[in-house]
Every structure is written in structure tokens, then in C-alpha cells.
Amino acid sequence: MRYDQARWTEDEDRYEPLLAEKRSTTVDVGGTESALPEDLTRESLTLPDLSEPELTRHYTRLSAMNYGIENGPFPLGSCTMKYNPSFTEDVAALPSASVHPDRSKASVQGTLELLYRLQEYLGRIGGMDAVTLQPPAGAAGEFTGILIAKAYHENNGNDRTEVIVPDSAHGTNFASAALAGYDVVSLPGGEDGRVDLDALTAAVGDDTAALMLTNPNTLGLFERDITEIADIVHDAGGLLYYDGANLNALLGRARPGDMGFDVMHYNVHKTFATPHGGGGPGAGPVGVTEELTEFLPEPRVRRTDEHGNGFELFTPERSIGRVHGYQGNWLVLLKAYAYIARLGDVGLRDASAKAVLNANYLASQIEYDVPFGPFHHEFVASATNDAADIAKRMLDYGVHPPTTKWPEAVEQALMTEPTEIENRRTLDQLAKAFNAVTAEDEAMIETAPQRTAARRIDQATAARTPRLSWQALDEHDEQ
Ligand SMILES: *Cc1c(COP(=O)(O)O)cnc(C)c1O
Numbered sequence: 001m002r003y004d005q006a007r008w009t010e011d012e013d014r015y016e017p018l019l020a021e022k023r024s025t026t027v028d029v030g031g032t033e034s035a036l037p038e039d040l041t042r043e044s045l046t047l048p049d050l051s052e053p054e055l056t057r058h059y060t061r062l063s064a065m066n067y068g069i070e071n072g073p074f075p076l077g078s079c080t081m082k083y084n085p086s087f088t089e090d091v092a093a094l095p096s097a098s099v100h101p102d103r104s105k106a107s108v109q110g111t112l113e114l115l116y117r118l119q120e121y122l123g124r125i126g127g128m129d130a131v132t133l134q135p136p137a138g139a140a141g142e143f144t145g146i147l148i149a150k151a152y153h154e155n156n157g158n159d160r161t162e163v164i165v166p167d168s169a170h171g172t173n174f175a176s177a178a179l180a181g182y183d184v185v186s187l188p189g190g191e192d193g194r195v196d197l198d199a200l201t202a203a204v205g206d207d208t209a210a211l212m213l214t215n216p217n218t219l220g221l222f223e224r225d226i227t228e229i230a231d232i233v234h235d236a237g238g239l240l241y242y243d244g245a246n247l248n249a250l251l252g253r254a255r256p257g258d259m260g261f262d263v264m265h266y267n268v269h270k271t272f273a274t275p276h277g278g279g280g281p282g283a284g285p286v287g288v289t290e291e292l293t294e295f296l297p298e299p300r301v302r303r304t305d306e307h308g309n310g311f312e313l314f315t316p317e318r319s320i321g322r323v324h325g326y327q328g329n330w331l332v333l334l335k336a337y338a339y340i341a342r343l344g345d346v347g348l349r350d351a352s353a354k355a356v357l358n359a360n361y362l363a364s365q366i367e368y369d370v371p372f373g374p375f376h377h378e379f380v381a382s383a384t385n386d387a388a389d390i391a392k393r394m395l396d397y398g399v400h401p402p403t404t405k406w407p408e409a410v411e412q413a414l415m416t417e418p419t420e421i422e423n424r425r426t427l428d429q430l431a432k433a434f435n436a437v438t439a440e441d442e443a444m445i446e447t448a449p450q451r452t453a454a455r456r457i458d459q460a461t462a463a464r465t466p467r468l469s470w471q472a473l474d475e476h477d478e479q
Pocket residue numbers: 078079137138139140169170172173214218243245246267282284
């Protein structure tokens with residue numbers, strides 16, 4: 001007998017029935033007085049009739065139809081899919097953590113202090129002078145940061161129209177700049193995978209509002225010329241925006257603020273510990289230098305007096321306004337706070353060391369072409385087969401595949417980020433899966449995965465028209 005993930009299709013022994021299909025009882029509910037219209041009432045009701053163990057096993061089996069960080073390594077490059085230690089969940093589950101956002105400020109001084117401390121921690125980690133905790137995701141942080149840059153230029157009487165984004169940047173960078181009303185100028189990468197200074201010099205000008213950059217970049221390469229890059233942008237009157245998705249490569253070692261960045265977002269779910277939000281609830285705090293502080297969203301938290309006896313909310317002088325309700329996603333922020341406080345300076349430095357060591361070790365163990373390097377927290381390997389096929393087959397080996405076909409600078413890209421949480425044994429298991437797949441024949445790879453709940457799905461359609469219930473699935477089958 002072998003064990004496979006459950007399936008929705010009614011084949012083999014793998015079909016996991018709905019609860020009511022397992023066993024159900026029909027209960028008589030007729031004859032009672034009801035104020036509801038007749039067509040909304042019924043005489044009998046069919047309910048699942050199962051024991052607690054049966055119920056638990058059903059949901060446990062369903063939960064195993066997906067692949068998560070609890071199942072094994074998840075080296076999805078740029079996404080930083082790492083395990084969130086459960087103590088952060090414990091902290092968020094404390095009864096005192098559930099505070100209604102409308103409570104009087106006097107009664108939530110502890111909550112405000114904690115938010116204040118998180119602002120301070122993040123400012124220190126990023127080398128930024130002030131931080132807002134409001135944005136609910138990294139992408140929302142980008143949008144907020146670009147709105148701040150826009151407010152800054154407008155306040156200086158400058159009508160700048162362009163934001164420059166390297167062509168290897170995350171799609172959200174282009175979208176955030178466009179949503180803020182800017183023309184997006186795509187910057188081609190240099191031969192070494194980094195920013196080409198000549199191309200940058202040619203691209204900047206009086207219209208440049210900002211350059212958006214992540215460092216290390218999406219190829220896992222540190223932008224060694226970052227101070228020159230900052231000078232080029234600043235000399236043209238533009239601002240330098242830091243996409244913080246890769247900050248776990250630098251934690252406790254280097255700070256965007258010291259590199260010349262003026263505004264940045266933090267992906268707390270990538271760098272610190274909170275679950276990935278799928279668009280939310282997450283958090284993408286934004287840090288800025290002194291000269292941009294007055295434009296931050298409201299409300300921010302500050303001490304009521306120099307002696308630190310109390311905390312209050314306030315609106316920065318030229319605030320761009322609100323970007324989220326209340327103080328942002330409080331419980332997500334609480335988890336990030338707990339993680340930073342628990343690890344401390346030494347722990348954060350250790351996290352970045354391991355993130356970088358793990359990426360370079362794994363890159364050295366796989367039998368693929370790995371252009372560029374040396375790497376920080378991630379690397380991009382090049383597959384000889386179709387990268388998406390390789391990725392699908394890796395699922396059959398019990399590991400999550402890397403990000404595929406991005407960035408485009410690498411042919412059939414496999415963008416791999418093992419993260420700091422994995423040990424050598426797991427990295428070896430990952431390398432084994434990479435190497436086993438590339439040694440297989442094409443027919444096997446092209447039809448993979450064989451052993452998962454869902455086989456090849458139409459990913460674009462699944463994302464654009466998701467059917468999120470089994471009823472929708474049934475309706476579809478009937479068509
Ligand atoms: C994940 C990511 C983002 C967007 O962050 P979200 O929190 O997912 O909205 C932006 N840039 C890079 C490089 C990323 O990897």
C-alpha cells in the first residue's frame with residue numbers, strides 16, 4: 001500500500017469524500033413555527049454523522065492536499081517562505097492582544113508602546129529616521145513610499161513624472177509606480193546582473209522622481225556600486241527607494257539608510273516572522289529619512305513627553321493621509337515585534353549569515369548552470385529543460401519548487417531561496433531533488449506531478465477565475 005495525497009476526483013482509493021458523503025443522518029426539523037418565508041424553511045436536514053476522530057482525520061487529510069512550510073523546504077526565490085516560530089502566534093493569541101481599535105488611548109498605552117518600539121526597531125534595522133506601520137503588505141508599502149516621494153517633490157514645487165525600475169525588479173514595483181501616476185522607465189540590467197551605471201546615467205534626468213531598487217537584487221547579487229547609484233539619482237534630484245523584500249540578506253550587517261536610500265518598505269512576512277498574507281493580512285511598514293518624515297501616513301505613534309510617560313497618536317504635518325484603517329494590522333505587527341525582540345541584535349545578524357550561507361551552499365551542490373554570483377540570500381539557476389516542468393516534478397520529490405522563469409536575465413530561471421531556517425540535511429535533500437529531476441527523461445518531467453492532489457492546473461485561469469468551493473467545481477463539471 002502506498003500513501004498519496006487525497007484527490008477530488010473519484011478515482012482509486014485517493015478520493016476523500018465530503019463529510020456528508022462519509023455518513024449522514026437525516027434529522028426531522030419540520031413542524032416548528034418560523035418567521036421565515038416558506039421557501040427558506042425545510043422539513044428535514046441531512047447532517048454529517050461522524051465521530052470526532054473521523055472529523056479530525058478528514059480535515060488533517062485535506063490539509064495535506066497542499067504543500068506548506070510545515071511539510072518541507074519551500075525555496076521560492078524572492079518570496080522568502082520561511083517557517084514562523086509558533087511563539088509569535090502564542091503572543092498574538094494572548095487575551096490582552098485583542099484590543100478593540102476604538103478603545104480610549106489611555107486604556108491601550110501598552111499597545112501603543114509596543115507599536116512605538118516596533119517603529120524604533122525597524123528604523124534602527126533599516127537606518128531610517130521614521131517609520132509608519134500602516135501599509136498592509138510589501139506592495140502597499142511600495143505604493144505608500146512612492147506617494148511619499150511624490151508629496152515630497154510636489155512640496156518642493158517639482159513636477160517630476162518618471163520612476164525608474166530595473167527590468168529585473170518585482171512586478172509590484174512597476175505597478176506601484178504606475179498606480180501613483182508615474183511613467184515607469186524600465187532600466188536594462190548590466191552584463192554582471194547588476195545596475196549598469198551608464199544606462200542609469202542615461203535614464204535619469206529632471207523628470208526622475210525616484211529609482212526603485214532592491215539590494216541584494218532579485219538575482220541575489222549585491223549592488224556593489226550602490227553609493228555611486230545613490231549619487232547619480234540624488235544629483236538628478238530624484239529619491240532612492242529600497243524594496244525591502246531581500247532585507248534578510250543584510251540584517252544586522254548593512255542598512256539601506258547608510259547606502260543612500262531615502263525611503264523603503266519592510267516585508268515583515270519575509271524578513272521577520274509573520275505568515276505570508278496572499279495580499280493581506282500582512283504588513284509592509286515604510287521607513288523614511290528625516291526630510292520625508294512629515295509626509296508619512298497618519299496616525300503615527302509618539303511619546304507624549306520626553307520622559308516617556310505615555311504614548312499617543314499624531315498626524316505628521318504634511319501627511320499623505322491614511323493608507324489603512326486604524327494602526328495597521330496590529331496582530332501581524334505584534335508577531336514581527338515578538339520575533340525581533342526575541343532574536344535581538346545577535347540573532348538578526350545570525351539570520352542573515354545563515355540566509356547567505358545556505359544560498360551559496362545549495363548553489364554549489366546542484367548540477368545546474370548557476371550564472372553570476374557570489375550570492376546573498378538567493379541564486380538563480382538555469383535549467384536545460386523547461387523550468388516550469390522541473391518545478392512540477394520537484395513536487396513529486398516532496399519539496400516545493402523554486403520560483404520559475406523570473407528574472408528574465410537567466411534562461412529558464414529557477415530562482416532559489418532556501419532561507420535561514422534550513423539546516424544542512426534539508427539543503428542536501430533539496431539538492432538531491434534538483435539533481436534527480438534534471439537526470440530524468442523528458443516524458444516524465446513533462447507529465448509531472450504524479451503524486452500530488454492537483455496535477456497540472458491552468459495556473460493563469462486558476463488565479464484569474466478562482467472557484468473556491470466544491471459547488472463551483474460541480475457546476476463547472478456539469479457545463
Ligand atoms: C514579495 C516582493 C514584493 C511584494 O511584497 P508583498 O508583501 O508580497 O506585497 C516586492 N518586491 C519583491 C522583490 C518581492 O519579493
